[in-house]
Amino acid sequence: MNEPAERMPSDAELSAWILRHPEAWVEPTADDVARADALLRSVRSGERLAFHRRELRRRRRTLAAMVVGAVAAGGAVGAAALVRSGQPDRAEQGVVCRAAATLDADAMVLPLSSDPVGACADAWASGTLTAGRVPETPSQTPEQPADLTACVGDGRAVEVFPDGEEVCDRLGLVPLDPKPDGETLLVGQLADRIATEVNLADCADAATVAGEAQRILDEVGLAGWTVKIDPSADGATCMAVAIDSSTRTLTVRATRPR
Amino acid sequence: MKGRRRRVDSTPADRIAQLLDRTGPVLHGYMRQLEHDPRDVEEIVADVFMLAHQRSDELAPLADGQVRAWLFRTASNLGKNRARSKKRYRMLIERIMHSDLDLDSGDEFLAVEERIDGAGRGAMTAEVVRSISEHHRRLLIMSALGLTGPEIAAELGISDSAARKRLMHARNEFKVVWAELLDGESEADPGRDVEGSRR
Numbered sequence: 001m002n003e004p005a006e007r008m009p010s011d012a013e014l015s016a017w018i019l020r021h022p023e024a025w026v027e028p029t030a031d032d033v034a035r036a037d038a039l040l041r042s043v044r045s046g047e048r049l050a051f052h053r054r055e056l057r058r059r060r061r062t063l064a065a066m067v068v069g070a071v072a073a074g075g076a077v078g079a080a081a082l083v084r085s086g087q088p089d090r091a092e093q094g095v096v097c098r099a100a101a102t103l104d105a106d107a108m109v110l111p112l113s114s115d116p117v118g119a120c121a122d123a124w125a126s127g128t129l130t131a132g133r134v135p136e137t138p139s140q141t142p143e144q145p146a147d148l149t150a151c152v153g154d155g156r157a158v159e160v161f162p163d164g165e166e167v168c169d170r171l172g173l174v175p176l177d178p179k180p181d182g183e184t185l186l187v188g189q190l191a192d193r194i195a196t197e198v199n200l201a202d203c204a205d206a207a208t209v210a211g212e213a214q215r216i217l218d219e220v221g222l223a224g225w226t227v228k229i230d231p232s233a234d235g236a237t238c239m240a241v242a243i244d245s246s247t248r249t250l251t252v253r254a255t256r257p258r
Numbered sequence: 259m260k261g262r263r264r265r266v267d268s269t270p271a272d273r274i275a276q277l278l279d280r281t282g283p284v285l286h287g288y289m290r291q292l293e294h295d296p297r298d299v300e301e302i303v304a305d306v307f308m309l310a311h312q313r314s315d316e317l318a319p320l321a322d323g324q325v326r327a328w329l330f331r332t333a334s335n336l337g338k339n340r341a342r343s344k345k346r347y348r349m350l351i352e353r354i355m356h357s358d359l360d361l362d363s364g365d366e367f368l369a370v371e372e373r374i375d376g377a378g379r380g381a382m383t384a385e386v387v388r389s390i391s392e393h394h395r396r397l398l399i400m401s402a403l404g405l406t407g408p409e410i411a412a413e414l415g416i417s418d419s420a421a422r423k424r425l426m427h428a429r430n431e432f433k434v435v436w437a438e439l440l441d442g443e444s445e446a447d448p449g450r451d452v453e454g455s456r457r
Contacts, residue, residue: 008436009374009383011429017374017383018402020323022330024387025399026291028283036282039304044275048308055348196349 057109096153097123101163103171109157116150116176120160124148150176183222187245190220194241194250203238206252213241213250224248270318274310274325281326282307285333291396292337302340305351306333312355320361328361334403386435394428401425 009017018024028036042048097120099106110119124144145162151173153159158176161167168175193216198209206229213227225248233239236254243250285306289299306329310317317325332354340347374380387395400410411421 007379008433009379013373014383014398014429014432015402017380018387018398019327019330021380021384021387022281022284022288022326024384025395026284026287028287032283032287032290035300036286036303039286039300040275040278040282040307042304043307043311048304049312052305052308052348052351056352196352200346200349202343 095119095150095158095160097160098162101161101167101171103153103159105161116158116160117148120148124162152176186220186222187243190216190222191243193220194243199240203257205237206233206239209239209241210252213252217250222248225250227252230254271311271314273318274314277322277325278307278310281329285329288330288399289333289337292334298337298340301347302333302336305336309351309354313359316359324361328359331360331403334405338409382436382439386432386439389435389439390428390431394424394431397425397428398432 039048095110095116096107097110108123110116110123147162147164148160149163149165149167150158150160151168151171152175153173159173161171165175194213197216198212201212204212210227210229217225217227227250230251230253232254233252238255238257239252240255241250241252282303286299286303289303290296293299293302309332310325310329317328320328336347336350339350374383387398390398397410400413405413407418407422407425410425411418414421414424416424
């Protein structure tokens with residue numbers, strides 16, 4: 001259905017054509033060519049994705065600290081419940097692979113998985129976790145730990161240490177349930193989505209935030225959970241949602257404006 | 259439609275890599291015009307490349323024009339969101355990486371191809387777009403990217419009505435330049451078709 005060349009494109013056709021032909025928008029300079037080339041190299045080497053993951057983890061760690069802090073600061077009842085239940089075997093954040101059997105050792109954070117010990121073993125095997133350590137002799141390879149043990153940390157992340165099973169007790173942590181159930185993984189998804197879609201979103205009132213939290217709960221498919229609005233939310237303009245898996249509750253609380 | 263579909267002998271990653279090689283400098287140049295801070299340009303362009311690279315399997319079967327439209331619209335959206343909140347920027351990228359691709363329909367693309375490029379009006383349209391003033395070209399691009407009148411107004415720091423008026427002037431300039439070029443072509447060689455005369 002060819003048309004005469006004289007017919008001018010309609011406004012809609014012109015918009016559609018422009019969108020598909022950005023080469024007509026701008027004449028790139030030599031600097032544009034060089035910069036684009038450098039950026040493409042960083043993408044193809046995997047460097048850009050690694051940067052993105054690091055930044056994302058940094059944001060989520062900040063947020064996890066904020067959420068746990070909000071629960072702990074929620075009053076004596078909330079804090080006591082948290083201590084009594086001890087969050088013994090349920091993880092709500094990612095997997096933290098520690099390079100040594102101490103709580104302040106260097107670490108890398110991986111997404112929550114059904115096999116955290118396996119995920120960390122892969123990180124050790126690939127040398128990722130020991131990157132930057134120089135072997136003393138050229139023939140020496142980075143030492144692989146004989147044992148890896150997963151515990152649940154204070155921040156409700158799974159912490160995996162290069163040590164035997166006594167390490168959790170020694171560090172004051174609780175051993176991870178070796179067979180995390182489906183709900184544990186769903187709670188991880190819930191935490192991830194609450195962090196991304198609610199706690200980092202623009203400020204909103206308590207009813208709106210509670211509605212968002214309920215929507216995410218429904219979509220994740222966790223049964224038996226409830227959404228509560230804390231009295232601190234009265235009259236406040238900015239909210240965050242705290243997760244407590246021991247009581248299966250999402251609590252909407254006032255927070256500082258973002 | 260020749261040459262616009264995926265070549266069977268290249269992998270999806272190869273095809274998108276080639277398209278990024280060709281389109282990357284234009285994307286960088288365009289974002290440089292939109293963003294005030296060169297660091298934002300670098301961040302946004304690198305992230306759009308990364309998203310395309312990550313999703314090359316899904317982008318590769320599409321026509322070049324559809325992929326280019328996705329690249330520029332994604333860059334434009336990232337730019338808008340980065341201006342609103344740098345805190346949420348990484349989260350947005352993560353969402354784009356894992357959610358459905360926001361694509362134009364293939365049917366719509368084919369219709370434009372047929373009506374403009376297929377009808378021998380592609381080169382003429384390109385020449386007119388390049389010939390109009392930079393300010394008007396930018397308005398037409400913003401409109402093509404789906405920015406509403408108020409969004410264009412906010413971007414340019416003018417009122418809604420002024421934005422609408424300027425967009426109308428931009429479309430008028432396009433029409434005037436189109437007519438001028440067409441007149442020039444007819445006078446130069448009345449027997450030749452428009453696209454052929456400009457190659």
